[in-house]
Amino acid sequence: MNFRDGNDEASFRSGLRSWLADNKPEPPYPSNHGKEGNVFARAWHRKMYSGGWLGLSWPVEYGGRGLSPLYDAIVNDEVGASGAPPVPSVGFLGRPILRFGTPEQCGEYLPPMLRGELQWCQGFSEPGAGSDLASLSTRAVLDGDRYIVNGQKVWTSRAQYSDWCLLLCRTRPDLPKHKGISCLVFKMDSPGITVRPLRQVWGTAEFNEVFFDDLEVPVSQRIGEDGDGWILATTVLAHERGPADIGMISKFEVMLSRLEAILAKLPEQERAELAPRVAEAYTAVAACRRHVLKSLSLRAQGLPPGPETSVDKLLMTRASQCLGALVFETSASELVLGENDDALFEYLHSRAASIYGGTEQIQRTIVAQRVLGMPRGG
Numbered sequence: 001m002n003f004r005d006g007n008d009e010a011s012f013r014s015g016l017r018s019w020l021a022d023n024k025p026e027p028p029y030p031s032n033h034g035k036e037g038n039v040f041a042r043a044w045h046r047k048m049y050s051g052g053w054l055g056l057s058w059p060v061e062y063g064g065r066g067l068s069p070l071y072d073a074i075v076n077d078e079v080g081a082s083g084a085p086p087v088p089s090v091g092f093l094g095r096p097i098l099r100f101g102t103p104e105q106c107g108e109y110l111p112p113m114l115r116g117e118l119q120w121c122q123g124f125s126e127p128g129a130g131s132d133l134a135s136l137s138t139r140a141v142l143d144g145d146r147y148i149v150n151g152q153k154v155w156t157s158r159a160q161y162s163d164w165c166l167l168l169c170r171t172r173p174d175l176p177k178h179k180g181i182s183c184l185v186f187k188m189d190s191p192g193i194t195v196r197p198l199r200q201v202w203g204t205a206e207f208n209e210v211f212f213d214d215l216e217v218p219v220s221q222r223i224g225e226d227g228d229g230w231i232l233a234t235t236v237l238a239h240e241r242g243p244a245d246i247g248m249i250s251k252f253e254v255m256l257s258r259l260e261a262i263l264a265k266l267p268e269q270e271r272a273e274l275a276p277r278v279a280e281a282y283t284a285v286a287a288c289r290r291h292v293l294k295s296l297s298l299r300a301q302g303l304p305p306g307p308e309t310s311v312d313k314l315l316m317t318r319a320s321q322c323l324g325a326l327v328f329e330t331s332a333s334e335l336v337l338g339e340n341d342d343a344l345f346e347y348l349h350s351r352a353a354s355i356y357g358g359t360e361q362i363q364r365t366i367v368a369q370r371v372l373g374m375p376r377g378g
């Protein structure tokens, strides 16, 4: 592995730094995930796309630039280090459409998703199917050239602001549970959809309950073949858990260096108490960066993300929870975070990191069985 930029990458990085210096929004930014935060994030998405900094590794015909995934990582890295708002995450829903969708579907859905014109949500989890996602019971019954969908999703992030949804539903209840799932996409303003926001501990609603009552979806809006839903879901989750988050690492590194500076000024006794925890956070962030770089070098060789992305997710969770707790408990938290973030929100949101995208326990099981090859429990 060579972690240094080549000439092209270095000049790309320096162009991006100048662009960020000129275009980074004026702080403070809305730090929560409410309506104001969503409007702000969408405007930033469009600005980054028009600047030419999004979809670098996406095919040119669908609005991307056809470059290596390393360029996406440089964008994440620089944006995180600059303190700008996070890079919009479109890849985890876009990549599966790219892999399983027809050229017509890719042409219709991907360019507006990338440009930030249409926002998408992910309708996977249900009240009875989270970790055991394959048990999902939202039904889609084929009726001529359309499916009739009935059921309920939950924890659907930003469904209340989204234009489109990528849904997992059961189309073949007669088949074993992993084989009877399909993926449909549809507009969120279609008749038969009710969205109920769920207010979260930080006061705004990021996620929602979504109910389907005889929602009609044309067969032409099924992504992949009937029964491809499970493999498509694993593609979504591998991208969601993968190295896209490198931007969070550079943000964490900035926070760590501020913490170190604060630590140096503390009286001896306080410093001795805090130092082991700063060291723990430092180790967590450093381990995370190394592993993410390893995953990236696999992407750069053209290999799709697999179960090893669960290691990225576990390390990212540990880093964000170590830092989140440390910053929250530090009296100088505003100095560590800068003017854009709020320590309580950072702390509370870091607690959710061990749940979204698959829980800590599920990631450990994936690592044990599919990365380390350990036997399944009885």
Ligand SMILES: Cc1cc2nc3c(=O)[nH]c(=O)nc-3n(C[C@H](O)[C@H](O)[C@H](O)COP(=O)(O)OP(=O)(O)OC[C@H]3O[C@@H](n4cnc5c(N)ncnc54)[C@H](O)[C@@H]3O)c2cc1C
Residues within 6 Å of the ligand: 121, 122, 123, 124, 125, 126, 127, 129, 130, 131, 132, 154, 155, 156, 157, 158, 206, 207, 352, 355, 356, 357, 358, 359, 360, 361, 362, 365
């Ligand atoms: C902030 C946030 C945003 C989210 N956004 C979305 C979204 O946009 N779309 C979406 O579809 N979902 C979303 N989710 C839902 C998320 O994917 C689920 O919460 C997660 O998969 C866990 O499912 P669950 O909540 O049903 O918990 P459960 O599956 O009921 O798990 C409860 C506990 O039991 C443990 N457990 C369960 N099964 C096992 C097992 N086999 N072995 C060991 N331990 C086990 C779990 O680790 C957990 O600790 C979001 C969640 C959060 C927190």
